[in-house]
Amino acid sequence: MSTATRAAPARTGTGAGQEGPGGGALTGTGVLLRFALRRDRVRLPVWLAAVLLVTFSSLQQATDLAPDDPAEAADTAATLGGPAMLAMTGPEHYLADPTPAAVLSMLTLGYAAVLVGLMSVLTVVRHTRADEETGIAELLRSGVVGRHATLTAALATAAAADAVLGLLLAVLLPSVGLGGATVGGALLYGAALTTVGLVFAGVAAVAVQLSSHGRTASGMALAAVGAAYALRAAGDVGPDALAWCSPIGWIQRGYPFADNRWWPLLPALALAAGTAAAGYLLSTRRDVGAGLLPPRTGRATASAALTHPLGLALRLHRGLCAGFGAALLVLGAMYGSLLGGVEDMLADLDEVRAALTEAGGTLVESFASTVLLIVAVVASLFVVLVALRPRAEETAGRAEPLLATGLSRSRWLASHLVAALGGGTLVLLLGSLSMAVTGAAATHDGDLGVRLLGAGLAYAPALWVTGGAAALVYGWAPRAAPLAWAVPAYGFAVGYLGKLLGLPDVLGDLSPFGHVPQLPAAELRWTPLVLLTLVAAALVAAGLAGFRRRDLDPK
């Protein structure tokens, strides 16, 4: 690819020259923008809906948490002012005058900023570097398209999405009957999210110049989003200066619905403009298809471990496993640190209390068993991702050369399933361990920590059933492989929401997660765990048998 693409600038020279007589550097931007919006006509609305959902799904919670009269303000401060809550939400200053709208802003602005950042980064990368990688960009730029048209169109697409989101929030927030939701505050809330989206679009514009691979570029820009969130979390708990190093920290310090300060958006807008300008500048220093950073090279020969089928599977999945492991460590620590304040947090939420304690045990134990289900469901997402990897390998044409060697079909598929079930158990262990340690620390109850670890591991057989179900559809109906996602989705819907909505138990029985005893609140029963393990083994065996019998789908 490199030789072909390196020749591209010479060929595109006629229409895309910097100061060429035939047109400017932005020629064709309009066409490319319409093309990008056409390609994203489903994707972007889904993203916008997700950000709106993050904000509006917290309406009830914000109303409940906000004090009905000034006397309750101390309770609100106690619930929301703890370090764990501050790290997950926003700066404490919101609690000075906690109207429902201010509480909503505290709870949701940070999360929404992360989602908007994701949307902007992925949009810019998709329309710049990812297109260069597939060769679409070369085709487009051989037409009458200016040198900067592609980047401009990509940034404009992201900016349009960010702006529409800001407008929707500004219009919708004052109209849902939320106490304290002023028009001015809603405008600031929307503008803050638009601005943070522009910042990360600019960051992505730089990242795509650096790496010649879309995934690496996305990774770099998303790391910036993560760092911004981590800095604001640290700043909200500890020294304020840290939060002032983060664009997410800046917009949160506009305090929409509280102080309504507009000026913290200015540094964010400056950063957006600066990064975008840097992106344009860097793009003139590289060829189409090339990156400023040289592509990394690796070993010229394979290690002995890699050429074992299991070694290959572990190599292919280790990045994903590390990512899920880290995410579950953080998630477990977050939930664990909340355990100390569960009584305060749920003081006003009678329905939630009732739903939680139905399984028996103390409120802390019930809360722990509920959030452990979330840890287990996240771990099961890893299991499904890995267990369905053989399908991606097959349709990409990478399975065929492997299966034309001395590697049997069973061993090939089994190597991926071992990675799925073993890796899934490992990330579940990490999440449970992290929750056990932080939970024990938060409640000063070491015994609870031990029981939490056991309770988390009790979900392992349910993970194995999830992986077995994926193996079964892959073996017998490979085209229906995405159906395997139904298991974690259903398990979460029934196990988590079902409890709150009071759904009948029979629905829970259809989910493997529904059969796991709800430790530490409930008693440990071994029978369902043994049965789940047997079911998992049967599903895996059936999946392997199906795969041995069927045709391999050609690329």
Add this chain to the structure above:
Amino acid sequence: MNASTTVTARPSAAPPGTAISVSALVKNFGTARALDGLDLEVATGEVHGFLGPNGAGKSTTLRVLLGLLRADSGTARLLGADPWHDAVALHRRLAYVPGDVELWPNLTGGEAVDLLARLRGGIDPAKRAELVERFDLDPTKKGRSYSKGNRQKVALVAALASDAELLLLDEPTSGLDPLMEVVFQDVILEAKAEGRTVLLSSHILSQVEKLCDRVSIVRLGRTVQSGSLDEMRHLTRTTIEAETDGPLDGLRELPGVHNLRTDGGRAHFAVDGGHLDAVVRHLGGLGLRSLVSHPPTLEELMLRHYGDDLTGRGHPVPPPAAAGSDAGSDGVREGGQR
């Protein structure tokens, strides 16, 4: 297909031992029939060309031979075993190069070579180093950085550095530059000298003419012709360019003469193999000044089977393939208008 155009492989012409034996193979994908009674015989130690356009069923046949697909009917034997049931044991004795190699984005080319070769059963490090050098492959680059041609090289090195007795190659040089094509041909001739059997699916006809002992031509999932190139040429028309002193009388009426074009004292036509002698005698009587004859190229052989007119006889052979397939397709169109 028309029986008159089909030359079945003479068992006596092949060296003893059969590496691949396929008969009446049928494979359907839903309602589409990919293989429609395909036959293929490859003798041990030969380089066998497997020719046909895209969609003729070449890759499907190879995938059946690899046990990746299960045939709906017909029989296939590979090195004396069943390709579906004995897949793993067979795979240790063969090496495969797909036409469109995909690599793992995070693995280097060198790692992919070792992976494929060791899962097959081992690799000769000296041979591997030599092939990496000859194919000019950088084994330290990550899979996602390779061009199409370089991905092909990875699979070629992995296959050829092995001691496999059978090589199944499915358009193995697509994406390779002409220099690498020469290296490939050298390496295949060396593999043949070592006594290995090669089934080479290709539509690069010069490659097949240079490498292959025998060829099978497939069309719409069936074998339409199989045999050595010499055998096939004998059954096909020779193109003649003649210049005579006298007028070109009577040439058009001679049996076996096709597609005659005259330009003053020059004649340009094709003649069936069996009538060559009579035609040359006739030309001699007209005061022959110059005579040029071209044996049919493989391209012409192919076009006989892929032109519009597939009745086999009376099909005009295109003018000599000076301009390659363009000239050939002109000839086919003429035939279609007839």
